[in-house]
Amino acid sequence: MIPFVDFTREYKEIGKEIDVAIKEVLERGFFILGPELENFEKKFAEYCDAKYCVGVNSGTDALYLSLLCAGIGPGDEVIVPVNTAVPTAMAVSMSGAKPVFADCDENFLIDIDKIPQLLTKKTKAIMPVHLYGRACDMGRLKKLAVANKLFLIEDCAQSAGAEWDGKKVGTLGDFGCFSFYPTKNLGAYGDGGAVIINNEDYYKKLLASRFYGQADRVHCSGFGINSRLDEIQAAILNAKLKHLDIWNNARQKIADLYRKLITNPKIILPAASNDNNHIYHLFVIRAPKRDSLKKILEDKGIKTAIHYPAPLSRHSFFAGAKQELFPMADQYAGEILSLPMHPFLEESEIREIADVLNNYA
Ligand SMILES: Cc1ncc(COP(=O)(O)O)c(C=O)c1O
Structure with a gap:
């Protein structure tokens, strides 16, 4: 039998590192928003050459919280490729905005030529997906976004480590959204996600919005949800990022x-x-x-x-x-x-x- 993916082979190779990483968390007895997550956020931001990284619950939440942070909501429209995983568009629906679909090109990526005809006064963002691990033409997308004053929210769920023009995906738009679902190139052993950004204000907003809207972990100053990458998953990701x-x-x-x-x-x-x-x-x-x-x-x-x-x-x-x-x-x-x-x-x-x-x- 040839399986589609096989995590047992991965565990055979790096099992000892994983066991040590998990044991350290258990012995520390600290499970949410602790040193493993801090370390992972620092390392993943460095790996991508981004200023900041915020670990969240899933790739879906990474997209949703980025939309929230960009102020996108009811009455707005977001351009999304029609051939992607459901969560790309579901994140837009979660924000209250409407996903507007674009066809794909011969590489299965959003057809950039088809975007201009989909733009309306309500369009607030383009959400390209680096589908199957292949980077979209971020040069052309960026020009289009800047010319039309649109946010560029990259869905990098399938593309951790891919590059466009020598730069890591996720750093070319306003928000880079990752999923660490187990099958992804960088996968946790459970759910997980992250947003990478260079803008300090968005960084602060994201930190608050993943923690019930509490910027200082005490006072609630805005809307937020519970979306935190837990310490065990962060420890696993710290071990796996090296590979x-x-x-x-x-x-x-x-x-x-x-x-x-x-x-x-x-x-x-x-x-x-x-x-x-x-x-x-x-x-x-x-x-x-x-x-x-x-x-x-x-x-x-x-x-x-x-x-x-x-x-x-x-x-x-x-x-x-x-x-x-x-x-x-x-x-x-x-x-x-x-x-x-x-x-x-x-x-x-x-x-x-x-x-x-x-x-x-
Ligand atoms: C392209 C794409 N976007 C978003 C997601 C959502 O990620 P998650 O399952 O971590 O919420 C996935 C994962 O299935 C995906 O493949």
Whole structure:
């Protein structure tokens, strides 16, 4: 059997570090907003070359609290790619604003050419998603955002460590929002998230809004929720952050090998990219009759997944947008297939997967 991801292999490699990290927290007896989180926020900000980092409960909260901090709410609109995980748009709905969907380009990223026609007086932000680990063209997005006085809130849930033009994603817009859900490139062993920012006022607002609106931990001066990255998860992330570049590099090598070995012209491979532009959270191919290919792989014990089976415009909660606006996302939803991808995938497994794909008629 070839699993889609395999945390047991990761634990075999770094189990001792994880055990020590968790034990230290247990022996300290301090579980919320303590030294592990402080250390992680400092280290992750340094890693991304950002001034500040605020650890929160999840990637969804990272997006929601950033919107809140930017003053976005009821009556406002936020441009979101139509082919993303539900939480990208749900965070906008949580703020009271309306997600406005944009189609994707051939790299599955928000089609920047389609954004201008979606802008209205109500538009307050663009929320690009560095989907599957590939960085969006932040140069063009930034120009568009500045020209239209819009916030740029980056959804970096799938892209910890990816770069655009030599700079880490999350530092190019106003807010960089990360998820540490276990399957992410930098994953905790539970839920977790963070926002990175360079603006001190937003930093202070975020600190308060993740703690019931209490800036000084005593007095409530604004709206806030409970959204804190706990000490055990922060300790795990501190241990795992040291491995992130090595693991991202392993993913890039696996992607290169997939690209070399899969030679069936019916299978469309993701375009190669430069430097750290893509850190392969997922390796997503396109194939005709995708569902039958998925079944063939499944029958051979090879687990795959679909990210995502339907564009958000086709979910009843987000209904209302004109479906004909999303021809690319609509077509791709029926063709995409995510192959097994994690830093511990072995060459023999990649060869086995490629063999099945090459024999697919
Ligand atoms: C693109 C994207 N945005 C946001 C999220 C939300 O992250 P979380 O599950 O940590 O709330 C995810 C994770 O599933 C994601 O993949």
